[in-house]
Amino acid sequence: MSLLKKIWKKRTLFIAGLALISIATHLIIHSDSPLFITFVIGGSALIWELLVKAFRLEFGADMLAGISIITALLLGEYLAGTIVILMLSGGEALEAYATANASSVLKALAKRIPSIAHKKVATTTEDISVSAIRIDDLLIVYPHETCPVDGIVVEGHGSMDESYLTGEPFRVGKTAGSTVISGSVNDQSALTIRATKSAEDSRYSKIMQVMHDSEQKKPHLRRLGDQLGAYYTPLALLIAGIAWAVSGDATRFLAVLVVATPCPLLIAIPIAIIGSISLAAKRAIIVKSPVALEQISRCRTAIFDKTGTLTYGEPKLIELVSRPEFQSDDLLSLVASLERYSKHPLAGAILKAAEEKKLKLQDVSEVHEVPGQGLIGVVAHQQIEVTSRKKLGQKNLQESEKIPPTQGGLECIVVVGARYAGILRFHDAPRDDSKSFISHLGPQHSFDKVIILSGDRESEVKYLAEQVGIKETYAQKSPEEKLAIVSEETTKAKTLYVGDGINDAPAMMASSVGIAMGQNSEITSEAASVVILDNSLKKVDEFIHISRRMRTIALQSAIGGMTFSALGMVAAAFGLLSPVHGAITQELIDVFAILNALRVAIRPKVLSDFHE
Numbered sequence: 001m002s003l004l005k006k007i008w009k010k011r012t013l014f015i016a017g018l019a020l021i022s023i024a025t026h027l028i029i030h031s032d033s034p035l036f037i038t039f040v041i042g043g044s045a046l047i048w049e050l051l052v053k054a055f056r057l058e059f060g061a062d063m064l065a066g067i068s069i070i071t072a073l074l075l076g077e078y079l080a081g082t083i084v085i086l087m088l089s090g091g092e093a094l095e096a097y098a099t100a101n102a103s104s105v106l107k108a109l110a111k112r113i114p115s116i117a118h119k120k121v122a123t124t125t126e127d128i129s130v131s132a133i134r135i136d137d138l139l140i141v142y143p144h145e146t147c148p149v150d151g152i153v154v155e156g157h158g159s160m161d162e163s164y165l166t167g168e169p170f171r172v173g174k175t176a177g178s179t180v181i182s183g184s185v186n187d188q189s190a191l192t193i194r195a196t197k198s199a200e201d202s203r204y205s206k207i208m209q210v211m212h213d214s215e216q217k218k219p220h221l222r223r224l225g226d227q228l229g230a231y232y233t234p235l236a237l238l239i240a241g242i243a244w245a246v247s248g249d250a251t252r253f254l255a256v257l258v259v260a261t262p263c264p265l266l267i268a269i270p271i272a273i274i275g276s277i278s279l280a281a282k283r284a285i286i287v288k289s290p291v292a293l294e295q296i297s298r299c300r301t302a303i304f305d306k307t308g309t310l311t312y313g314e315p316k317l318i319e320l321v322s323r324p325e326f327q328s329d330d331l332l333s334l335v336a337s338l339e340r341y342s343k344h345p346l347a348g349a350i351l352k353a354a355e356e357k358k359l360k361l362q363d364v365s366e367v368h369e370v371p372g373q374g375l376i377g378v379v380a381h382q383q384i385e386v387t388s389r390k391k392l393g394q395k396n397l398q399e400s401e402k403i404p405p406t407q408g409g410l411e412c413i414v415v416v417g418a419r420y421a422g423i424l425r426f427h428d429a430p431r432d433d434s435k436s437f438i439s440h441l442g443p444q445h446s447f448d449k450v451i452i453l454s455g456d457r458e459s460e461v462k463y464l465a466e467q468v469g470i471k472e473t474y475a476q477k478s479p480e481e482k483l484a485i486v487s488e489e490t491t492k493a494k495t496l497y498v499g500d501g502i503n504d505a506p507a508m509m510a511s512s513v514g515i516a517m518g519q520n521s522e523i524t525s526e527a528a529s530v531v532i533l534d535n536s537l538k539k540v541d542e543f544i545h546i547s548r549r550m551r552t553i554a555l556q557s558a559i560g561g562m563t564f565s566a567l568g569m570v571a572a573a574f575g576l577l578s579p580v581h582g583a584i585t586q587e588l589i590d591v592f593a594i595l596n597a598l599r600v601a602i603r604p605k606v607l608s609d610f611h612e
Contacts, residue, residue, distance in 0.1 A: 012089045015042035019086035026079060035078035042085050043069050064233055068257040072579065075250055080258055080579030083587070088261070113183075113204065117148040120192060130199045137195045141186045150202040151193035153178045158189030232562055236260035236569060243573035251579060255572035259582035260565055268557035268597040275601035276550035282603070284533040285543050292513045292529035293547045298494045299512055302447045303486060305499035306454035306464055308535070309517055310438075311428040313500075315346055317353040321404055322414075322422035329359060331422050335414055337361040338377045338384050346412060349426055385415040392420065410460055427463065434468040437537040444609055445544055448493070453482055453507065482507040498540060515540060541608045553600050561593035 019042055022034035050066035065088045072081025118125045120138040130148045133139065138154065141147050147160065157175045162184040174180060180193055183204035199205060240256035243249075277287045287293060307313045322328045336354035339347040341364065354361065367377040374387030389403065392413045403413065403420060410426040441447040451472045454461050458475035465473045474485055483506040489495050490510060497504070497511035508514025508528050516528035517535050532539045565586060572582045 011045065015045060015089035016086055018042050019082050019089065023079070023082055023086065026082075032078045035082045038082050038085060039069075039073055039078065042089060043073070043081065046085060046088055064236055064257055065261045067237075068254065068261060071250075071254045071257060075254055077251065077254055077579050080254060080583050083580065083583035084258055084261060086587075114146045114148045118142065133195050133199055135195055135198060139193050139195060141180075141191045141193060143186055143188045143190060145186050147180050147182050147184045147186065147193070148202075149182045149195045149199050150197040151180050151195045153180060153191050154194050155192035156189055158191055159187040160184040161187065232260075235566075239569050239573055247575065249575070252573060252575060255577055255579045255582045256569045258579050259568035259572050259577060259586045261583075261586050268561065268593040269554045271594060272550055272554035272557065272597040272600045275598060276546050278601050279603060280530075280543060280546050283539065283542055283546075283607070285539055285546070286531040286533065287529075287543075288531060289529040293550050295494060295529075296496060296513045296544055296547045297445075297551060299496040300447055300493040301449045301451065301489050301495045302441055303451045303453050303489065303495055303497045303507070303511065304470075305497075305504050306452055306456055306461055307428060308500040309498055310434045310452065310464060310468055310537075311430050313428065315349045315410060315426040315428045317349045317424055318427050319425040320422060321425070323420065326416070326421050328422070329357060331414060331416075332357065333359040333362065334379050334382065334384050334416070335386060335412075335424070337364050337379045338367065338375055338386065340364070341367045341377070342375050342386075346410065346424075346426055350412075350424065382416055386412050387415065389413055406459060410457065428460065430464055430467045431537060433537050437541065438468050438470060440541075440609070447496075449489075451489070453477060453485055455479075455482075479504075479506050483510050486510040500535070515543070538608060545607050545609070549604070550600050553597060557593040557597045560596070561589050564589045 015038075019038050022038040025034040026032065047066055047069060050063060053063075065084055068084045069081050069088075072078065072084065114130055116127050117130050117133055118140040119128045119133070120140055125140055133149050139148065139151065153174050153176050155176060160174055160180060162181060174191060179196075180191070181204070182197075182199070182202035236257060240253045240260070243256055244253035273290050273293060276293055277290060280287050304310050320328045320332055322331045332350070332354055336350050336359065339350045340361065362380045365378045367375070374385055374391055376383070376385045378384070389406065389411065392403070392415065404423060407425065410428070412424045412426075414421045414424065438450055441450060449472065450470050451474065452461055452465055452470050453474045455477055456475060458473075461473050461475035465471070474481075477485065482504070486495060486497055486507040487510045490512060494512040496513045496515065497508050498515045498517060499508060500517045504514075504516070505528075508516065513530065514528040515530045515532060517532045517540075530543060532543070568577060568582060568585050568589070571577045577585060
């Protein structure tokens with residue numbers, strides 16, 4: 001069965017080769033027999049496919065080619081008909097070839113998938129299939145090998161080349177505790193890693209899957225080609241019919257149809273789309289849904305998640321306000337000692353601040369952390385509690401009225417013993433490029449509205465909005481509320497949603513174009529139209545430019561080809577082109593249209609007008 005499928009996929013190439021050989025043989029021996037053989041074998045196969053489409057009520061632009069083949073057979077114009085067969089089958093074969101070449105990035109990724117991993121067992125290693133790797137297996141990645149799964153380094157020190165996955169042309173240092181991603185290439189030192197995901201769930205596999213999915217989906221612009229053909233086909237038939245009726249010569253009917261064969265619509269547009277997918281992949285942008293390539297240029301509302309999208313997702317301690325009887329460094333030392341045992345997102349910021357001040361951490365005992373209640377423990381024989389302003393107010397402490405007023409950003413309240421001791425303030429700093437990126441969306445890309453939609457506190461969202469220049473914000477929203485807001489905005493105008501967390505998935509699905517960013521992109525890749533592997537807003541801008549360029553080139557090829565074909569139809573209607581000459585003329589038009597479409601895969605000198 002697999003052999004039959006392979007033969008069926010190669011049928012257009014076989015028919016094109018047969019047509020080419022029969023034309024050459026006809027010119028040498030001056031006989032129509034080779035041409036007739038092509039009609040019987042190749043023409044009948046193509047006509048059958050078109051009849052199946054007609055039965056399904058799929059009347060595309062390729063119907064003109066089918067009518068031309070039948071008309072040529074009835075009029076005995078075997079050479080002209082064979083050239084049409086060559087155009088139709090050769091065009092489809094060229095599309096398949098261009099698709100394969102445009103997907104070279106996917107092929108390169110596939111070749112890099114390792115089949116064997118080195119599992120550490122006691123004091124020895126054994127080679128196992130990558131598919132047999134289980135979470136928590138210890139694996140050795142030798143120098144210059146490809147990492148088989150996502151994991152964490154437990155032993156060794158070195159670096160890995162992640163450029164195939166991130167697009168960044170440099171090596172990333174690795175040591176104990178560092179994360180490694182499948183598909184990255186180890187440098188010169190062996191590393192022992194602990195698998196955190198199976199092979200099929202690892203990032204490399206996810207990339208392969210979304211790339212494969214993007215190739216399997218029929219792009220929306222391809223349907224635009226069918227829509228253009230819906231107008232073009234009746235026009236061609238009308239001109240052909242008038243030419244036949246006025247001249248009384250049925251060959252003019254055939255000549256018009258032959259020169260009208262719309263290969264620019266059938267081939268050039270898909271080639272432009274697939275070439276753009278390839279270019280985007282080389283820029284660390286995975287286009288999961290090719291429809292996004294058309295839609296994003298029409299988006300007028302941009303909606304951004306906050307954390308990890310417009311910010312780095314790494315809160316920093318910016319201020320510690322302590323009561324007079326507490327030294328700020330001493331208080332920070334107590335809190336940092338306790339936060340070593342916390343999973344709260346702000347714990348890392350506290351520990352980093354203590355490390356920068358080179359503070360000595362103290363012994364901790366009796367640690368308790370109840371979600372939503374805060375962190376409690378005994379540090380240096382003192383009970384320390386890190387909580388929120390709201391929870392502190394519920395305790396009715398006498399000193400609670402001395403707490404400084406709320407400011408923008410995040411905060412933690414520290415209680416030592418039973419007394420308020422101080423307040424720690426944090427900000428999740430905006431990216432260096434956030435403000436300039438937001439400011440250029442309107443002038444350069446025609447966005448009328450920009451919104452922050454976040455699940456974070458209102459004070460933090462407002463602070464960020466002021467920093468980056470966004471006026472409309474929504475804070476403390478659940479995934480369901482995000483979905484409702486995006487759905488409403490999408491009814492007003494096409495929307496672009498950019499986020500990085502799993503709570504963004506419903507909103508992404510409701511938007512016209514959803515973009516998942518950064519290290520967590522595999523979580524949202526099922527909902528997103530586009531996955532950006534490099535956590536950078538500049539990549540969003542690059543994708544917009546790739547989309548705009550693709551649409552321009554695709555329409556150049558389609559409309560330009562149709563225009564030249566229309567001129568050829570007029571010439572054929574007046575008897576200036578015979579069916580054979582018309583077929584040759586159309587072939588030249590097709591070549592130019594296809595060559596123009598292939599330009600999209602070549603990276604232009606300027607791919608972004610956004611300056612960080």
